[in-house]
Amino acid sequence: MAFPHRPDAPELPDFSMLKRLARDQLIYLLEQVTSWKKDLFIEADLMSPLDRIANVSILKRNQHEVDKLYKVENKPALSSSEQLCFLVRPRIKNMRYIASLVNADKVAGRTRKYKVIFSPQKFYACEMVLEEEGIYGDVSCDEWAFSLLPLDVDLLSMELPEFFRDYFLEGDQRWINTVAQALHLLSTLYGPFPNCYGIGRCAKMAYELWRKLEEEEDGETKGRRPEIGHIFLLDRDVDFVTALCSQVVYEGLVDDTFRIKCGSVDFGPEVTSSDKSLKVLLNAEDKVFHEIRNEHFSNVFGFLSQKARNLQAQYDRRRGMDIKQMKNFVSQELKGLKQEHRLLSLHIGACESIMKKKTKQDFQELIKTEHALLEGFNIRESTSYIEEHIDRQVSPIESLRLMCLLSITENGLIPKDYRSLKTQYLQSYGPEHLLTFSNLRRAGLLTEQGPGDTLTAVESKVSKLVTDKAAGKITDAFSSLAKRSNFRAISKKLNLVCGTGMVRGVGGFIPLWSTFLGGNVLERRSWQGLDEVVRLLNCGDFAFTDMTKEDKASSESLRLILVVFLGGCTFSEISALRFLGREKGKREFIFLTTAVTNSARLMEAMSEVKA
């Protein structure tokens, strides 16, 4: 069943305002270009978000005079318009594309007007490249500060999947400013946030930058009533494990199997049972989806079958109807039933595809291995399983995922295994993945144990840490904890692994966030009581309450928590937290993520070789 909307649940703020704001801003920018017709070139990554905000007809309406729409891609553009407008992310390759176009015009002796709209902002590096290419004076630049796309009533996405790689691999902080701006916008629209918490270095930086922005523009939110009581910032690398585990709730599985993009998914002919593909919007408005999205997959099929039977029964009612009843039925109910029927058959089709894929993959065995890794037993068996997985060339991304899971849960692979698995991986999937391994190592996802890093060594250090608070010992232990994940220690401390079978969101495993957001931190307004865990995580944390704002907050708003994922979050995590919110203390979570992600996307981001 869905999480039924409880009458006592706090009401969510209206995020559709964000869409309108973005659309109005874009239209304004387009109208700024002079009145002649212009052609608009849109970067591929922006097309889906743009779709959710403003469809083609709105763009083409007369005032903005957009004539033709093109996609920014490798082919040369054949546009005859006198004005070209480019809507792009601030990427170097986009600059090169635009430059090639402008320079081609120059060579052909043609002058046109060019405008570049950067979304969400312009980076100076882009200007530099435009200069280098000799076209800086020929184009005018603007920024479209669109950074918050509502994907659902409780889910906002910044649609910046590159955040993960840029920050967690390259150490580049360019997007932190974007996050701060987005938070600033949210606090402007929905009132200040009385309580702010966070864990992770990036969270801390984003928070501090955001605070500075607020101070600079003080007065905008003074005296307003907060709509959201708490905000929680989380770094992706504080908990990789949850993101790497197999997803078992329906929405997560749909994402894993079909790739949900900007809240919608493309179902191919095998799902639609026709020869056409269908793009389906997946959110709370799809009544069927809404009921199954957070359900464990094993329940979904049964649920859908039951629903199909109910639907059939409803249809059958018309047999006993007279003309009047029939007329009524056709005008009032039939449309709804037909729509439900359509949605139902789509989701049943999707389930079948998912099941087919799972049987092919030998899903049971996979889950068993994952579980063994989480619990920490049968490690040799698990390692053999991974080795075989690689030997059989099952899937480069899956093999990587399993290796990373092993590495994180075991504080790194033992050197012998690291060397052997790496060699086999390169032999099975290509020698160029040497680069992928280098990336994974840098990001801390797949590492080798150094001497003294074996689990027993660390565990003994750690156990000393948590029972003996003598300062000297703590510092000693710290120095070797460095960037270790300490997963096993933390999970034991917090009882995160809870046997087989579905618990919340992730089969048999509670995401770390659930513990933080489960109440203690929010209730106590501090990290007190979780100090040891925070120390084991060895990253920054903060908790800050502004009493002046808190006083103005209604009790309703104090039950609303905005969780900000820096680096992405999975549908399983969202599902687990939705469940948590409604189960404990009648809270409601709202999610803001730099992008929705899954284990495959995380692995792909680290891979140097594009499949």
Add this chain to the structure above:
Amino acid sequence: MNRTKGDEEEYWNSSKFKAFTFDDEDDELSQLKESKRAVNSLRDFVDDDDDDDLERVSWTGEPVGSRTRPGSFQSLSDALSDTPAKSYAPELGRPKGEYRDYSNDWSPSDTVRRLRKGKVLIFLKRTLSKEILFRELEVRQIALRHLIHFLKEIGDQKMLLDLFRFLDRTEELALSHYREHLNIQDPDKRKEFLKTCIGLPFSAEDSAHIQDHYTLLERQIIIEANDRHLESAGQTEIFRKHPRKASILNMPLVTTLFYSCFYHYTEAEGTFSSPVNLKKTFKIPDKQYVLTALAARAKLRAWNDVDALFTTKNWLGYTKKRAPIGFHRVVEILHKNNAPVQILQEYVNLVEDVDTKLNLATKFKCHDVVIDSCRDLKDRQQLLAYRSKVDKGSAEEEKIDALLSSSQIRWKN
């Protein structure tokens, strides 16, 4: 900046940090002295209050007007003491404030604030000479990472490699150089490029991988040329029956092995395309080899070859079947390739674990194995249940009946 012109004049005249110009380019010695002084007197360019001005940079988080601590030249002077006599000619811009302490890294918030749109870093790259820039960055890890990322994006491979060389980050240097091979499409050119990667300062293991990469591509080029020739000549049966769907170039080793087991199975060790040669050259473990060879021969339905893979002769001359990968895997692969039941049955029988054996036998309808297993397990019920699955009047049914009525067997249920 809040200073008036008068303040600046006073500053210049009284400060112990001498200003200078770059016009005097007399002899080398004075050049060196000038250079040293130049770097020591490097003005910072920023004013904290004025964030949005592109042209200005601050090196530390200290407020404008703070006094410099004397011993703070540490990092820079130390670094300079072994500088070769090079003449720097950086554009310094208008000197503004006092010399600041260079030894602090930018705090994250400062960095973010200043690098907000990547402005500062670009300015640095342009106006300062490489060496000065690199030295400054050496002590600023965050700014360094930004520059590296920027150089990667912009594709300035040369500067990137120079930077790594300067920082003595030899492994990253090697990896960056190696990465370039992905941009070379022509196989021969790529092979030549890979050759230049051998001997770069990789770790010992990675060096071996790079060597293997080169060797693999080298072999693939030879095999590809050869096979394309054979295919077009049309005389070789295997190519006629199973035309190649893709080139072997740039494929992983295991795929190449599969290809070799498929098209060149019987070749002697001496040829580049023989599976045994590949195994030896790349030290492919037995497990992987058997798995791949099995997959290839099973696809060709060459059951005798499959048989030979697992048959070993012991010293008495008796043959025995062994598999480094577990016979349940063998069965699965055979089944995937639609092996006839008799073949499947033979291998199901070799599965050691009785439960697995029974499961597989049931799944793949290997009646005899099921029957025998039930008998071995003394499981009457299961045998009875299975009776309904065999054909009426078949030999299997008779066999079951015979067993069920046998008084020799002490059934457990």
